[in-house]
Amino acid sequence: MRKPPLKIRLKRKFFSVFFTVFTALCALLFLFPTAVTIANSFMTQKEINANYGAMISNFDKNDSRKTFISEKLNLKLIPDRVSFQQYITVLFKNSDYLMKFWNSVILVVPIVIFQTIVALLAAYSFARYQGRFKEILFFLYVVLMLMPYQVTLVPNYLVADMLGIVDTRLSIILPGIFAPFSVFILAKVMRRIPVSYIEAAKLDGAGEVQIFTQICLPLSRSAIFSVVLLNFIDYWNMVEQPLIMLSDTDYHPLSVFLSKINSGDVGLAFAVAVIYMIPTLLMFFYGEDYLVEGIAYSGGIKG
Structure with missing residues (x-):
């Protein structure tokens, strides 16, 4: 069977690599929130506050409404110090x-x-x-x-x-x-x-x-x-x-x-x-x- 011309083969190869890279990037994008959640679950509360700033703020003591304010945002996938304190609190305390x-x-x-x-x-x-x-x-x-x-x-x-x-x-x-x-x-x-x-x-x-x-x-x-x-x-x-x-x-x-x-x-x-x-x-x-x-x-x- 005769092979297709080199130009067509290169074109097919390019589209194959392009779609592979594109789908891989989409997969990483969808998995990123899950990875951030898992990583932050092993951080200490002090490190979370340092990464995300004051997440919750009360405007008025007589007002029960709360708002989320991010003074500093630093998304991290590797904790400075691995801590299981959050899981201990959830599971046992x-x-x-x-x-x-x-x-x-x-x-x-x-x-x-x-x-x-x-x-x-x-x-x-x-x-x-x-x-x-x-x-x-x-x-x-x-x-x-x-x-x-x-x-x-x-x-x-x-x-x-x-x-x-x-x-x-x-x-x-x-x-x-x-x-x-x-x-x-x-x-x-x-x-x-x-x-x-x-x-x-x-x-x-x-x-x-x-x-x-x-x-x-x-x-x-x-x-x-x-x-x-x-x-x-x-x-x-x-x-x-x-x-x-x-x-x-x-x-x-x-x-x-x-x-x-x-x-x-x-x-x-x-x-x-x-x-x-x-x-x-x-x-x-x-x-x-x-x-x-x-x-x-x-x-x-x-x-």
């Missing part, structure tokens, strides 16, 4: 931070688990059975999925108030369990499973339970993990739901509490932010391959 962390776990884990179970059953029904009513219902799921949470906030609050679960964790967990996002993704995946697989299973005497557990679930494994990870990240970072549904701040998750930490100690805010990132980072690193496969191929196989 002050129980508020750990309590808020476990509030997040108590809210998010049931939502992710039960939403996945409900979504799998609903998606299997949408994929297996045909009918006009099913198509209308699936269309409504899509419409609900496209609506932002702020649009459904008032109906959710009214329903929670009718059920008497306002100011309880159920007011957040129940709407999360029946969210339509997972149903849409998993139904799309299961529709791609070849009908021949299901027909062959039926000839072997398999029932609906066997078809669901032994064919649909294994072929949807990547999509299931993608849904679990995306839902975990979404609800781990929720803010509006707890603020509206939970008036008792003792039930607020760490995502709400993070915005209030820096009003007392900026160094603690960095440490808590790092702890807050750990669960999502662990899940991502563990299931990166499944996530990429689930997004790229919708978790199924082409029929």
Whole structure:
């Protein structure tokens, strides 16, 4: 096979190097805030004050409002002296931070688990059975999925108030369990499973339970993990739901509490932010391959 002219090869090489450098710079730009947060979490409070100046200032003793004023800014990625004092304070000396962390776990884990179970059953029904009513219902799921949470906030609050679960964790967990996002993704995946697989299973005497557990679930494994990870990240970072549904701040998750930490100690805010990132980072690193496969191929196989 004849090679392309030297000019074309040099041009391709240039664009390849250019896009590689460009994407690397974009990646560094996106990772920079995270690197600064981790580095500052190991700094002493004295060094943080020296780098960022007076971060918080009160204008009036009778005015509770505060503003952020940066008199001196010196972003550093390497601390002068590594200190674990911020983490010791968060993990051992002050129980508020750990309590808020476990509030997040108590809210998010049931939502992710039960939403996945409900979504799998609903998606299997949408994929297996045909009918006009099913198509209308699936269309409504899509419409609900496209609506932002702020649009459904008032109906959710009214329903929670009718059920008497306002100011309880159920007011957040129940709407999360029946969210339509997972149903849409998993139904799309299961529709791609070849009908021949299901027909062959039926000839072997398999029932609906066997078809669901032994064919649909294994072929949807990547999509299931993608849904679990995306839902975990979404609800781990929720803010509006707890603020509206939970008036008792003792039930607020760490995502709400993070915005209030820096009003007392900026160094603690960095440490808590790092702890807050750990669960999502662990899940991502563990299931990166499944996530990429689930997004790229919708978790199924082409029929």
